[in-house]
Amino acid sequence: MVALVVPGLDAMAHRLIQPPGAPLVDFALPAGEAALVPPDSVSWRVFRNPVAMFVGGVAAVILELAEPAVRSGVWDHSGFRSDPARRLRRTGLAAMVTVYGAASVAEKMIAGVVGMHERVQGTTSDGQPYRANDVRLLTWVQVTAGYGFLEAYARHVRPVPQGARDRFYAEGAPAARLYGALGAPASEAEVRALFEAQRDRLEPSPIIFEFLDIMKGAPVLPAFLRPLQRLLVRAAVELVPPWVRERLQLGRAHGLRGWEARLVSGAGALADRIVLRSSPATQACRRLGLPEDYLLRERPFAQA
Template identity: 30%
Template sequence: MNLRSKIDESYWSLLAAAHLPGEQYTEPVGDPGYFGPDSAIWYVHGDVSGVIGGVSGLLLGTLNEPVMHGTNQHSSYLQDPIKRLGFTASFVLGVTYGSTPVADKLVGIVRNMHKRVQGAMPDGRPYSATRSEDIIWTGVTQAYSTLRAHVRYHPKPLRGKDLDRYFADYAVINERLGANAADIPKSREEVEDYFAMMRPRLTVSEETLEAVRFLRGAYGNDKLTQVSSQIISRVATDLLPDWAKRLLGLKPRTPVTPLLARAAGIAITRTLRYGVRHRSIEEAHARVGAPYTPPSAL
């Protein structure tokens, strides 16, 4: 097996270890799904930098303690993180690139799963994956972090109002999952206002720190995947906004730390672009008759 094939195999063994029922990208022919090939979300999610953003979003998401507690109580990610990552990637890719009936089915599956995620914190604070505010927190932290990774590591990132288009696209997913459309941030300015509103409510507990330690660990069944995941977790930490780093106690140890993290981010994204083939994205473009050019590895 050559190097490119090894990189591709290791990447998808981590990201596609499990799939939601009904995920496919070839039918019905001509159906663009929720977004289509000219959308900002197709462009952003078509690059490996999204993986770094996804991990950074999980780290940021731990600061909403009731949401994180609900995930801990009703998820198997601590026991089988690769399977959970696979389901998450299946949902995001399927809803982004799948046809309308495929995206509708995946949304329905996740909404049914969310109905089981409800309860109360030990201090009495409620949590529920069906509450609009909890859906919005999860979606916004992911969209925000993915876009930060895109701007920093994509060879030709979106700029200006195209970044707002991405937030507006991601808002569609949050709305389909049950969030109140009027409350979902849909632009960079609205996202900044949202975080300004949320920051006084964010807390750090031992459970939060345990989740962060876990997310910053190594995953995978082979050495290449484990090393790559460890690098990605450190690069993802660097992507966090300064206020989140301070809350989590993850401020850089030295002024050189961010420089090293960003050099590693450039190296890992270039390596993954060299080796990873996005077959599902290729199939989605073929379904709607649109040309597909993967991001350059350089």
């Protein structure tokens, strides 16, 4: 059974991060160069799972779109509406380079993103000016991404104990500083505090429902996995904190039924037990002279 689905999951992992026509990033080079995050980290285990990455990435965007200034920046200055699959893959590639790429490669890529953000500014629908490089907005994007990926892994792959959850957020601090997210939380308690501080700013928008409709049908996954894609989008809605879902008017119809949740979790658990040779995690292990199955040799978070 596993042998039959490995090629599909490998193709899924590749498609999630490689925009068509973009230069291919070789995570196996330069040989021996460390990443911003070490291989024994919680992050290396969380980010290697393509199911958690898809579900967590969509959940993060829902939370981003709930903040009016971030929503305007994302929707007015990116390709989500015209080419959502390419935009999602670019975001996934940036996340993978940040975690698994050689430090010099990651720093160069992040500098390019920061430079691009410098040119993004505008006015929200209610007349409030915004800049993409505003520390407050960058911090919200950083925390929603971390929250989405960690919660997707914990819910649909395997439980993550409290100590490991705090470590995960702390591991993101170096990259957060490079991106300019100087207020990024370094523990789960700080994440909860930031969500609470945003309570009065998060608001519903038709754009959120448009985004979800787009993601259900966009050609992100290989064709034979498209039926699963709709379930993964619904799983992403389930990750949004209940009070935020209520505020965004994302009722029960947008979430998962019991059997659907079990199916998503089965796919996530399966993806965590196999080596996907084209994945950034596997390539990064080769770069550092580690076995391809290094991340499977010990139970994740044993040292947390």
